[in-house]
Amino acid sequence: MLQLSPFPLTALPHPTAMPTMPSPLPRALRLLALCAALTASAAWADEYADVNRMLKAGQFTEALGKADQYLAGKPRDPQMRFLKGVVQSESGKSADAIGTFTKLTEDYPELPEPYNNLAVLYANQSQFDKARAALEMAIRTNPSYATAHENLGDVYAKLASQAYSKALQLDGSNTAVQPKLALIRDLFAPAGKAGKGTVVATAPVTATPAAPVATPPAVVASSKPPLLANVPAASKPVAATPATSAVASANADKDVEAAVQAWASAWSAKDVAGYLAAYGSEFETPGKVARKSWEDERRKRIVGKSHISVKLSKLSIAVNGNKATAKFRQDYNADTLSVASSKVLDLTKVGERWVIVKESTGS
Secondary structure, three states: OOOOOOOOOOOOOOOOOOOOOOOOOOOOOOOOOOOOOOOOOHHHHHHHHHHHHHHHOOOHHHHHHHHHHHHHHOOOOHHHHHHHHHHHHHOOOHHHHHHHHHHHHHHOOOOOHHHHHHHHHHHHOOOHHHHHHHHHHHHHHOOOOHHHHHHHHHHHHHHHHHHHHHHHHHOOOOOOHHHHHHHHHHHOOOHHHHOOOOOOOOOOOOOOOOOOOOOOOOOOOOOOOOOOOOOOOOOOOOOOOHHHHHHHHHHHHHHHHHHHHHHHHHHHOOOHHHHHHOEOOOOOOHHHOOHHHHHHHHHHHHHOOOOEEEEEEEEEEEEEOOEEEEEEEEEEEEOOEEEEEEEEEEEEEEOOEEEEEEEEEOO
């Protein structure tokens, strides 16, 4: 069960007495503190300490009041805003916490931790695609952010579990799926069964470095079925038949279509993190402007609208290996603006994801 904790610094007690929130994810998916680069005066640190003390005592209303009082005079203070998000999370106000962390990503896009915390909150709501997108933004901001990498692995495992479960529903005779599903479920077993310790969140008080990242869980014992139990152990690669090639091509088309639809959905939902995560690191920005400048401009355009609707039609997809092209008609409506145009997206497969590397208007 995923747990949110207000305890600061490195001495993290076991949170058995703290309220918890139901979660479909293992305890290794963590909510971490704001990066240590943020500094504060001794007087400000006292304010942070007061809020943390109230959090530890379960005085959520008082902690929120103290945070709001502080932010009334310093509304852009990132450390207190981050701490307020932790208070909201701990007190069960997930929607408010999502709003707080989302605004932090917009005002301070260089900080990876708010993206990570958004991912935890989305995952608690079983919104794993949003969680994945937020974690990818955290990693893009800080490629060496180990916690986000581990969390992303957990989210991918959960998505894989859902896909395997669906496969069994569609074909209960498929004996290759059950061992894979069993292995993933073992990863999500309670700590007592899988040996996975409780990992708790931290909240900043001063510029003291955040708690060390916990050691990843040990590899599952060899007595469990291997993840790819039914892959032939041949010394030579098995040649693909025309039938298997056709299936692979159809699956690739569906994956590209899903990626394009997810991009349009994130745009319509004003989900900036999800929208930007749809673009790969090799994306050709318009006019060759810096990536950060382009992202800042897109963020302002999206959050500045009260309503956005992006609908796609006449979608056609062509896949060639790890490259793909998607052509479609785009109907865009935002506030008083309504534009219909032809759009072309060039995508590349990175790992298991298709990401946009070029975007153009016209056929």
